[in-house]
Amino acid sequence: MLAGFRRSARLVANHLQDAWLGISTTGTAPAELPGHVYYATVSYSTTWSVLRKLDLGQEDVFVDVGCGKGRVLCLAARHRIRQAIGIEYSPALAAAGQRNIRQLRGRRSPAKILCQAAEDSDYSDASVLYFFNPFEAHLLNRVLEKIRADRRGRPARMAFVMELQEQRKVFSRHDWLACDERFEDQDRHTVALYRSVGVDRPDTASLRSTPPVDD
Numbered sequence: 001m002l003a004g005f006r007r008s009a010r011l012v013a014n015h016l017q018d019a020w021l022g023i024s025t026t027g028t029a030p031a032e033l034p035g036h037v038y039y040a041t042v043s044y045s046t047t048w049s050v051l052r053k054l055d056l057g058q059e060d061v062f063v064d065v066g067c068g069k070g071r072v073l074c075l076a077a078r079h080r081i082r083q084a085i086g087i088e089y090s091p092a093l094a095a096a097g098q099r100n101i102r103q104l105r106g107r108r109s110p111a112k113i114l115c116q117a118a119e120d121s122d123y124s125d126a127s128v129l130y131f132f133n134p135f136e137a138h139l140l141n142r143v144l145e146k147i148r149a150d151r152r153g154r155p156a157r158m159a160f161v162m163e164l165q166e167q168r169k170v171f172s173r174h175d176w177l178a179c180d181e182r183f184e185d186q187d188r189h190t191v192a193l194y195r196s197v198g199v200d201r202p203d204t205a206s207l208r209s210t211p212p213v214d215d
């Protein structure tokens with residue numbers, strides 16, 4: 001009963017914060033392809049606390065991988081950073097996100113959405129990456145490999161919200177990433193914070209030699 005009341009209160013709070021920011025990001029939308037996760041959001045309070053921990057600075061390019069309607073992207077763009085970028089496969093969600101960027105109150109930094117598959121995106125400039133459980137483990141593995149290749153040893157920080165066992169296993173195979181912190185938000189989602197390590201040896205950093213994740 002109390003849990004139900006808290007959930008409803010958070011729902012109302014999310015609508016109010018959307019209204020305060022001038023954007024519209026609530027609701028859900030079905031996944032476009034097998035392996036993708038449907039559109040949904042975590043509470044604003046979780047997102048704020050994750051962004052605080054990511055400690056965005058003026059040199060950062062923030063990327064929300066699977067950005068949906070762009071709530072997190074909009075919050076990142078209210079910081080002074082180099083750029084906020086959202087990657088979203090669904091054209092309808094990407095269009096909603098573009099509208100939100102245009103309407104966002106208090107934007108301090110450039111922001112844009114790229115409507116494309118995360119596994120085919122270019123992460124050369126991405127210093128901070130945010131994931132809210134966008135896809136299944138095999139796609140996460142491909143995206144992490146792509147990020148590592150594109151960054152060529154330059155540092156990256158990451159947050160993964162709603163990390164499940166299968167995704168944690170994928171991260172553990174990427175020995176160029178170390179987990180700094182893991183905590184539970186008020187909805188009991190596991191949030192994991194990673195950063196790249198061994199950036200001085202980009203050509204030798206490799207995947208741990210455990211069996212590959214099936215594509």
Ligand SMILES: C[S@@+](CC[C@H](N)C(=O)[O-])C[C@H]1O[C@@H](n2cnc3c(N)ncnc32)[C@H](O)[C@@H]1O
Binds near residue numbers: 065090
């Ligand atoms: C759980 S939602 C997260 C939305 C957003 N990051 C947020 O926190 O508000 C996952 C999003 O990832 C998108 N997505 C799933 N697979 C994708 C892929 N391979 N490439 C790009 N976007 C993808 C979905 O369309 C969906 O909008």
